[in-house]
Amino acid sequence: MEPALPPAHDPLADEWLVVRCQLGERPAFDELIQRWHQPLWRYARHLAGNDAAADDAAQEVWLRVLRGIGRLRDGAKLRSWLFGIAHRVLMDRLRDQYRRPLAADAGLELEEQPADDSAPTLEFEIAAMLEELAGLPAVEREVLTLFYLHELPLDEVAQVLTVPVGTVKSRLYRARKLLRHQLDIRGVQP
Amino acid sequence: MNPAHLSSLADRELSAKARFGHVLLLLAALAMSTVVGSLCLTEPTLPARTRGAFAALTGIGLCWAAYAAWVLSSRRVLLAFQQVVAARMAVGFCAMALAGAAAVGVGHGIAAAWAAAAAFAALLLAAILLLVRARRRLRRLMARRDELERQLRGVRVS
Numbered sequence: 001m002e003p004a005l006p007p008a009h010d011p012l013a014d015e016w017l018v019v020r021c022q023l024g025e026r027p028a029f030d031e032l033i034q035r036w037h038q039p040l041w042r043y044a045r046h047l048a049g050n051d052a053a054a055d056d057a058a059q060e061v062w063l064r065v066l067r068g069i070g071r072l073r074d075g076a077k078l079r080s081w082l083f084g085i086a087h088r089v090l091m092d093r094l095r096d097q098y099r100r101p102l103a104a105d106a107g108l109e110l111e112e113q114p115a116d117d118s119a120p121t122l123e124f125e126i127a128a129m130l131e132e133l134a135g136l137p138a139v140e141r142e143v144l145t146l147f148y149l150h151e152l153p154l155d156e157v158a159q160v161l162t163v164p165v166g167t168v169k170s171r172l173y174r175a176r177k178l179l180r181h182q183l184d185i186r187g188v189q190p
Numbered sequence: 191m192n193p194a195h196l197s198s199l200a201d202r203e204l205s206a207k208a209r210f211g212h213v214l215l216l217l218a219a220l221a222m223s224t225v226v227g228s229l230c231l232t233e234p235t236l237p238a239r240t241r242g243a244f245a246a247l248t249g250i251g252l253c254w255a256a257y258a259a260w261v262l263s264s265r266r267v268l269l270a271f272q273q274v275v276a277a278r279m280a281v282g283f284c285a286m287a288l289a290g291a292a293a294v295g296v297g298h299g300i301a302a303a304w305a306a307a308a309a310f311a312a313l314l315l316a317a318i319l320l321l322v323r324a325r326r327r328l329r330r331l332m333a334r335r336d337e338l339e340r341q342l343r344g345v346r347v348s
Contacts, residue, residue: 012345016338023331024269029204033196062196066203070267 009151011076018075032069033062036078039150040086046145047090047138057093061086083146083160094138132182140175147172209266213276216258217283220313223251224287228305270328277321284314 017035020028040061045054064085072081133141146157147168158165230236230244262268268276288310295303 012338012341016335016342019331019335019338022270023328023335024271026200026204029200030193030197033193033200037193037196059196059199062199063203066200067265067267070269 009079011078014078015075018069018072018078021069022072022075029066032065036082037062040082043083043086043145043150044090046133046149047094047142049134053093057086057089060089064089077159079152080156080159083150083152083156084162087142087160087162090142091138132179135182136175136178139171140178143168143171144175144179203266204269205266206272209262209268209272210276210279212258212261212266213268213279216255216262217280219251219254219258221283221287221310223248223255224306224309224313225291225302226251228302228309232301232305270324270331273324274321274328277317277324280317281314281321284310284317288314 017028017032021032037058041054041058044057044061045051048054048057061082065082068085072078133144136144143157143161146152146160147154152160154165154168157168161168163171226244227248230241230248233241236244262276288307291303291307291310294300295307
């Protein structure tokens with residue numbers, strides 16, 4: 001699996017695309033798809049677990065995007081809006097997995113919390129992380145995917161997941177701890 | 191799943207034909223409900239069964255209008271250029287219907303025609319307001335697009 005390469009984050013270009021779509025310029029929709037399909041598909045792939053499920057989810061995401069972009073108020077926030085839609089589509093599909101015990105119940109010692117408010121740093125190589133990522137529960141997999149693979153800042157991850165920034169930090173902390181635990185079991189040194 | 195597949199999905203979803211079809215459905219359903227509802231309310235000599243049938247037809251027309259409004263607000267949302275065209279269609283349609291109802295009212299003195307004319311006048315007013323709003327939004331978006339293009343050109347040059 002190749003690491004997801006996020007498109008250069010350019011709020012100005014995003015807003016320009018959104019405005020043209022809202023005006024009804026048909027080529028702008030193709031440009032939007034060209035620019036954002038791969039990041040959204042990869043996000044879906046990481047959470048859905050296989051290509052076919054990612055295809056289904058991506059199609060539904062784009063359906064909602066095409067129907068909803070006329071009402072998007074701030075085009076500069078296109079990235080978090082797109083990932084927010086993808087999050088809701090995937091969570092609908094992964095609801096069964098949400099019913100499984102979360103990482104907090106997996107017997108890990110999680111009493112330690114991050115000492116400061118700074119963004120967590122990248123601790124593992126992308127390749128090793130991708131390999132282990134697929135085995136994580138959906139909540140942890142999602143937050144790691146958004147933060148590390150798509151390089152969304154904490155506040156945008158919070159917007160996508162519709163949770164406070166503090167919750168994102170604690171999920172990231174828990175996810176990294178779980179990931180480290182799995183890598184330790186396999187004997188991989190972070 | 192690839193961009194070409196999604197582009198054809200976009201073609202289907204963004205079809206102008208489907209959008210303007212629903213605009214026409216909305217206008218026709220409102221016109222039918224207005225005319226039949228006016229007859230139902232203003233004709234005192236109608237037999238009870240006919241009155242019931244007219245009331246049912248009015249209800250059916252309003253249901254179609256509600257369906258078309260729902261499609262246009264959630265499934266086939268009108269984009270800015272389309273909103274202006276749709277609002278112009280609504281203004282033209284309501285103006286013609288108002289003129290027709292007023293002509294029948296003046297020519298034949300039918301009470302139902304005046305009731306329909308009053309309803310069409312209200313619809314015409316609403317359509318004019320929609321047109322003003324749609325044109326204002328179109329101008330705002332076009333100005334923003336031009337401004338962003340200038341900024342992006344500046345970024346690329348520097």
